[in-house]
Amino acid sequence: MVTVLFPHLAAVEIEQVDRQDGQIRVVARTRGDPVCCPSCGTATGKVHGYHRRRLADRPVDGLPVVIELRLRRLVCVNLDCVRQTFHEQVPGLAGRYGRRTPGATALVIACALALAERAGASLLATIGLLLSRTSVLSTLMALPEPPSTVPAVIGVDDFAIKRGQRYATVIIDAVTHRCLEVLPDRLGVTFAHWLQAHPGVRLICRDRSAAYAAGARDGAPQAVQCADRWHLLNNLSEAVEKLALAHRGCFRDIATGQGRDEGPTVRRTRSRYAAIHALLGQGVTNNEIARRLHLALNTVKKYARAPHVEQLIGGSKRGATLVDPFRDYLRSRRAAEPPNPA
Ligand SMILES: [Zn+2]
Structure with a gap:
């Protein structure tokens, strides 16, 4: 059972x-088997003394396992x-100096990599490996750096260290999604230096x-730049929303089944837009159009700037109101009535 x-x-x-x-x-x-001397390789079973080591092992049944192991100190029989x-x-x-078996260390490393110190220590305690969060962190910090080769495809983006005040840059391997570097700011020149290195x-x-x-142009002029998937989708959704x-x-x-039966405001906007752009086409100035059509100069400018009439109709921040159908009537009444004596 033990071997299994x-x-x-x-x-x-x-x-x-x-x-x-x-x-x-x-x-x-x-x-009591003979062991080879680590210096000369001579096998020896001659005991100099004993010592005990306590090793934390992989938990069993949710309980911590401690191995109390008696080890020998051996004498090398090679006189030279x-x-x-x-x-x-x-x-x-x-192993040398370790206080955990390799199996237990592998568990600690797996939890530390996935969850880092506090959450890692908490999960390990649940399964029966008791160690402090600083021990989890030091295990993590002691891991050798993975071999770093510069990938052909990278992603770069900024993130807030302190929102609105301090930003840093993260560079990731776009294929493995592994973080390659965190740069201390989001300046193009810092990114260019990293690319050059x-x-x-x-x-x-x-x-x-x-x-x-x-930064990409300066640091890696040979590289192709493209928008990442998130920003492509974000740009698309912004464009669709605007439209x-x-x-x-x-x-x-369409929803109300009115078809092309537009409200009076929209009809007026359309006819005004057509009139203003017809005059503009004849080379009439904004000032002259305002005078001829009895409009404010700013209104004429707004219509002149709009590339198409839909922008003026949809661009209004104000939604439809109950007054809309009566607005023209109210205007005609106001125009017909003599001004109130002050
Ligand atoms: Zn030896």
């Missing part, structure tokens, strides 16, 4: 297993060897930021 469930204990002799104080204790010792004695190691169970980038996915565009807003009158008409 606990293969890392197969190399030692288990003397006792008990369950006390909410943990499982395994008392074990190494067998620089080493007189040495501690024996048990590969796969007790990491040649080989062929494609840069970025947002619409002019700073990153300039839908400009034509919301059409949607309202």
Whole structure:
């Protein structure tokens, strides 16, 4: 059973297993087999002394497992060897200095990588590996850096360290989504320096930021720049929203079954737009149009600026009101009545 469930204990002799104080204790010792000296390789079984080590192992049944292992200090029998004695190691169970078995360390690393210190320590405690969040963090920090090769496709974007005040830049491998670098600001020149120090980038996915565009141009002129998927979708949704807003009158008409029967305000906007643009086409000035059509100069300018009439109809922030159908009538009454004596 031991070799199937606990293969890392197969190399030692288990003397006792008990369950006390909410943990499982395994008392074990190494067998008396000869061990090779780490300096000269001579096999020796001559014991100089013993020492005990306590190792945290992978939990069992939600309980912490502690292995109390007796190890030998052996004498090198080669008289020419620089080493007189040495501690024996048990590969796969007790490395040098470690206080956990490799299996337990693998669990800690997996949790630390996925959840970092506090959440990692909390999950590990749940499954029976008790260690502080600082121990989880130091395990994480002790991991060797993964070999870094500059990927051909990278993504770059900014993020807020303090919203509205301090921003940094994150560069990711666009294929593996692994973070490659965090730059201390979001300046184009900082990004350009990073690209110069990491040649080989062929494609840069970025947002619409002019700073990153300039940085990419300066740092990696050979690289193609493109909008990333999020910003493409964001741009598309903004454009669709703008268009839908400009034509919301059409949607309202369809919904109410009115078809082309537009309100009087919209009809007036259309005829006014046509009149103003007809005069503009004849080369009449804005001032002259305002005078001829009895309109304010700013109104004429607004109509002159609009590339199409839908923008003026949909662009209004004000929704339809109950007064709209009577607005022309009210205007005609106001024009017909003599001004109130002050
Ligand atoms: Zn030796």
